Amino acid sequence: MASLWGWHTSALTGISFLGMIIGAVIVLLLILGIVSYLIYFERKVIGWMQGRIGPNRVGPFGLLQSVADIFKLLIKEDVIPTNADRALFLLAPVVAFVPSFMVLAVIPFTATHYFTAGLNVGVLYYIALSSITILGIVMAGWASNNKYSLLGGMRSAAQMISYEIPLGLSLLGVIMLSGSLNLNQIVAAQNYGHVWFIIPQIIGFVVFVISGIAELNRTPFDLPEAESELVAGYFTEYSGFRFAFFMLAEYVYVFAISALATTMFLGGWSGPFLPSWLWFAIKVSACIFFLFWVRATMPRIRGDQLMGFAWKVLIPVALFNILLTGAIYEIHL
Amino acid sequence: MILNVGPQHPSTHGVFRLVVTIDGEQIVDADSVVGYLHRGTEKLAEDLQYTQIIPYTDRLDYLASMINNYALVHTVEYAMDLEIPARAEYLRLIVMELNRIGSHLMFIGAYLLDLGAMSPFLYAFQEREMIVQMFNEICGARLTYNYMRVGGVKWDAPPGWLDKVRDFVPHMRERFKMLSDLVSGNEIFLNRVKGIGVITQEEALNYSLSGINLRSTGFNFDLRKNRPYNLYEQFDFDIPVGTKGDCFDRYYLHLREMEQSVRIVEQAVAKIPDGPVIGKVPKLIRVPAGEYYTSIEGARGELGVYIVSDGKDKPYRMKLRRPSFVNLQILRKLLIGQSMSNLIAILGAVDIVLGEVDA
Numbered sequence: 001m002a003s004l005w006g007w008h009t010s011a012l013t014g015i016s017f018l019g020m021i022i023g024a025v026i027v028l029l030l031i032l033g034i035v036s037y038l039i040y041f042e043r044k045v046i047g048w049m050q051g052r053i054g055p056n057r058v059g060p061f062g063l064l065q066s067v068a069d070i071f072k073l074l075i076k077e078d079v080i081p082t083n084a085d086r087a088l089f090l091l092a093p094v095v096a097f098v099p100s101f102m103v104l105a106v107i108p109f110t111a112t113h114y115f116t117a118g119l120n121v122g123v124l125y126y127i128a129l130s131s132i133t134i135l136g137i138v139m140a141g142w143a144s145n146n147k148y149s150l151l152g153g154m155r156s157a158a159q160m161i162s163y164e165i166p167l168g169l170s171l172l173g174v175i176m177l178s179g180s181l182n183l184n185q186i187v188a189a190q191n192y193g194h195v196w197f198i199i200p201q202i203i204g205f206v207v208f209v210i211s212g213i214a215e216l217n218r219t220p221f222d223l224p225e226a227e228s229e230l231v232a233g234y235f236t237e238y239s240g241f242r243f244a245f246f247m248l249a250e251y252v253y254v255f256a257i258s259a260l261a262t263t264m265f266l267g268g269w270s271g272p273f274l275p276s277w278l279w280f281a282i283k284v285s286a287c288i289f290f291l292f293w294v295r296a297t298m299p300r301i302r303g304d305q306l307m308g309f310a311w312k313v314l315i316p317v318a319l320f321n322i323l324l325t326g327a328i329y330e331i332h333l
Numbered sequence: 334m335i336l337n338v339g340p341q342h343p344s345t346h347g348v349f350r351l352v353v354t355i356d357g358e359q360i361v362d363a364d365s366v367v368g369y370l371h372r373g374t375e376k377l378a379e380d381l382q383y384t385q386i387i388p389y390t391d392r393l394d395y396l397a398s399m400i401n402n403y404a405l406v407h408t409v410e411y412a413m414d415l416e417i418p419a420r421a422e423y424l425r426l427i428v429m430e431l432n433r434i435g436s437h438l439m440f441i442g443a444y445l446l447d448l449g450a451m452s453p454f455l456y457a458f459q460e461r462e463m464i465v466q467m468f469n470e471i472c473g474a475r476l477t478y479n480y481m482r483v484g485g486v487k488w489d490a491p492p493g494w495l496d497k498v499r500d501f502v503p504h505m506r507e508r509f510k511m512l513s514d515l516v517s518g519n520e521i522f523l524n525r526v527k528g529i530g531v532i533t534q535e536e537a538l539n540y541s542l543s544g545i546n547l548r549s550t551g552f553n554f555d556l557r558k559n560r561p562y563n564l565y566e567q568f569d570f571d572i573p574v575g576t577k578g579d580c581f582d583r584y585y586l587h588l589r590e591m592e593q594s595v596r597i598v599e600q601a602v603a604k605i606p607d608g609p610v611i612g613k614v615p616k617l618i619r620v621p622a623g624e625y626y627t628s629i630e631g632a633r634g635e636l637g638v639y640i641v642s643d644g645k646d647k648p649y650r651m652k653l654r655r656p657s658f659v660n661l662q663i664l665r666k667l668l669i670g671q672s673m674s675n676l677i678a679i680l681g682a683v684d685i686v687l688g689e690v691d692a
Binding site for chain 1: 334336337358445448449450451452455456459519521522524525672673674675
């Protein structure tokens, strides 16, 4: 395993290349499994919160519901609207989907990160790649040749670009404290410092949570796919497997942003007694549960209010947080 | 850009079409297109005996069928000058007010669903389900009741039914508090509905609005008080009115009105007398020749039935004043100049039921 562990620092050999492939496939399959049960989990949680049972027909306790849903999407007819821009229409789901998996490469799942690319610019890598998804969404909105899709795509682009800024700024405080952009080292700093960054960076955490939800296009910031206004937003015209791509991308991001929150603010895999992967799983599950909880509770915010909130509230607060962190850092250390 | 909202759209609550011209996200013009659910009820009624028309009224405002039933039978009874047994009137009043609660619950749930909050819809449906179950017990149907007859009601309340209604009252009061706690103070919700879609009192009167759309402007007009029918005079209840005429007022009035309906139901259940549930009515109902119009306070406003009779057992002409249709006319005025994201908030608050708009 030692050769695998150092694959990104040592020379590229046949063994290490094989290791890379195996590692990537394992992570990919693992995430796919997690995500399909994430959807099940969401439906159950929201169902319970609304006095319903949630899926309970397919398999024991409805456990095979997601499998059945994905299978259904796979065997559906692949519809491409006649007037759609064919090339872009086909490309858009891929562009939206691929980065969602790529960002997971830098997340340290366990203390012994076999499958983690310990990139020294991990945080930047995450933010940069997750922005590519916006491109896929705008492409989908444009290529569908549907007015609802176009409006949805435009809203989405405006929203995600606006909220990317406070998201990035909110992470700066953590980076200043840990002195590294490498996610592995950020976790290590929390582990050895015996304090999770949520405590010194509580303002940053709040900004991160809000802009993270907006970045995910989830309630209360789910304007791009506001069903009651825009039918289904940018993926109105998508069906079958292409729709599944968007759907999966969305849920992979739910997992990814929870993993990022865990890593940056909640100490990542660090914790006493239990194995590190379990700690990570518990913390990520808690974050994901929070997202579902918010979804079951909140109405949708209005477009102009959304923009105003990002630029007038979140960005100043995030900047203030950086200033505060810098000042305290200078005085104390 | 011209955007077609509907007729197949998740938030038009049926087959309602709105042709919106937008400039960016701003609405420049809005044209409502109705008639996708038109069944020609008024024309059909001309070939039907009065009792046969009752099931057709179920399908007008399908959220408040009991009230529609009453609107028709009330006009016929008024025309024939019939004596209605007290128990029948009480039963009618109870089911009408319960139906009003059910309809308003539906509005609150659906309105919040339009605004992106999914849970209140299911919460509201829990209580609505109780009401629907009670209706199922009394008349055998959950949605299209066909419960009332000229001269009374078809069935007496089954044993224990009135106790159920009595128990429902305190339960419902608690749930109002919960609904209000959950929703009315939510910052996001308030931001979306306060000051949006403002109707002035003058506009409301010019557009002949009625029901909550009119009362939200502060104009106190409720046919249950202003032109009492049934037994409403004998009951103690208030007419809540709004102050600003915006979407929030309309939402809030629905909540407040349900509380008043619960009050009426509580009083009615306490003093309902025994006796027959249908009066002495001739076998073949013939309305004396002439023109008759009565109106009642439906769940959405003034619901009127106008009957022209030439003395036969079928109406010569029947005209329904459907509040949803009348209230809908102000929509264009409310929408112009607003942003796209307010469209659903405004349309939802006007509270139309397509079965009634199209008749």
